[in-house]
Amino acid sequence: MPGKRGISASQLARDYGVSLNKFADEIIATLARLDGEGAPARSDVHRREICAAVSAAMALAMDDSTLTPEERAQLQPLLHQVLLPFWTKHCTADAASASMITQRSEHYMANRVAGSQVKSAVRMVAALLEALDVPPGKRDAFSRTLAPAFAHRMVGDVYHLNDMRSRFGIELPVLAMMAAMLQMSMSYDPILKILRIS
Numbered sequence: 001m002p003g004k005r006g007i008s009a010s011q012l013a014r015d016y017g018v019s020l021n022k023f024a025d026e027i028i029a030t031l032a033r034l035d036g037e038g039a040p041a042r043s044d045v046h047r048r049e050i051c052a053a054v055s056a057a058m059a060l061a062m063d064d065s066t067l068t069p070e071e072r073a074q075l076q077p078l079l080h081q082v083l084l085p086f087w088t089k090h091c092t093a094d095a096a097s098a099s100m101i102t103q104r105s106e107h108y109m110a111n112r113v114a115g116s117q118v119k120s121a122v123r124m125v126a127a128l129l130e131a132l133d134v135p136p137g138k139r140d141a142f143s144r145t146l147a148p149a150f151a152h153r154m155v156g157d158v159y160h161l162n163d164m165r166s167r168f169g170i171e172l173p174v175l176a177m178m179a180a181m182l183q184m185s186m187s188y189d190p191i192l193k194i195l196r197i198s
Contacts, residue, residue: 051086
């Protein structure tokens, strides 16, 4: 593994998960702004669709990164554990709904365009707007705001995951130990600064 100082997979998962939660919040807020004043709040089903689309963006970025299959296999379940409390709080997800979010993310991942996070983002957002029942006449306007946000997120995540891996390396201790560490409280600021994920 390149780099001299490693970052544990569990720590990377925690900090990456925090930034994904923030991104999902931003998408929910952006949709509320685009819906306009007086529009009803988006339903729980809609919020779960947003969480599924964000999860798909994360998965596609990991797939497009230079992470090895072993590293991805270790990080994905850890990220799921990090995201589960967020889904429960913001996406009205119980255990069954969390499973639905994971399964539904595959629908968004099917919109992948090989070699292009930007084209993938445009197609994912189109699928999201359809699932959110955005009227066809408003979809172009919504897409002009949301597609760049998803594209920026995905391109940035690929870059930062690659940068983190090449400069610092990712340590892969025993999965049980990483899962136990997820319960520990840690400051996210140092790694967020390293990742430069906002």
